[in-house]
Amino acid sequence: MPExxxxxxxxxxxxxxxxxxxxxxxxxxxxxxxxxxxVPAMLESCAESVGGKLRLRAGADGYCVFFRQGQGxxxxxxxxxxxxxxxxFRGNLVDAASWEMIQTDCPGVNRxxxxxxxxxxxxxxxxxxxxxxxAGPETPRALVVDDLLARRKTP
Numbered sequence: 001m002p003e004x005x006x007x008x009x010x011x012x013x014x015x016x017x018x019x020x021x022x023x024x025x026x027x028x029x030x031x032x033x034x035x036x037x038x039v040p041a042m043l044e045s046c047a048e049s050v051g052g053k054l055r056l057r058a059g060a061d062g063y064c065v066f067f068r069q070g071q072g073x074x075x076x077x078x079x080x081x082x083x084x085x086x087x088x089f090r091g092n093l094v095d096a097a098s099w100e101m102i103q104t105d106c107p108g109v110n111r112x113x114x115x116x117x118x119x120x121x122x123x124x125x126x127x128x129x130x131x132x133x134x135a136g137p138e139t140p141r142a143l144v145v146d147d148l149l150a151r152r153k154t155p
Contacts, residue, residue: 034078
């Protein structure tokens with residue numbers, strides 16, 4: 001079995017910062033169900049609309065409202081696809097320099113595995129977990145990898 005290109009360390013760095021945790025309709029339904037709320041109540045309590053997209057709010061500490069220091073994600077089973085896909089984002093898959101930059105902040109990325117294995121395992125992971133999305137008005141661009149999958153299938 002080949003070495004793993006990523007092993008989450010639950011450091012929470014990917015939970016820090018505003019703007020990146022965009023929710024699609026299935027994400028909203030999953031998170032609301034996990035919280036035991038209907039979608040409008042969930043959105044009222046933890047989301048905001050920015051640029052026509054719904055995203056999770058950040059707390060005063062700059063982390064996602066569901067991040068708990070020392071514990072990690074407080075809604076892990078209900079988290080949005082963008083969170084489920086990290087670090088296998090489009091930019092990190094198509095650009096070795098981006099992959100190298102994330103290693104500064106993400107201790108789970110295995111530099112020794114190399115970018116090619118990261119790409120291969122990342123695309124497999126996205127497909128196996130239903131995280132490779134089609135482009136659409138709600139879809140985070142980081143999860144649109146159709147062209148990468150098509151290139152991989154052709155010699």
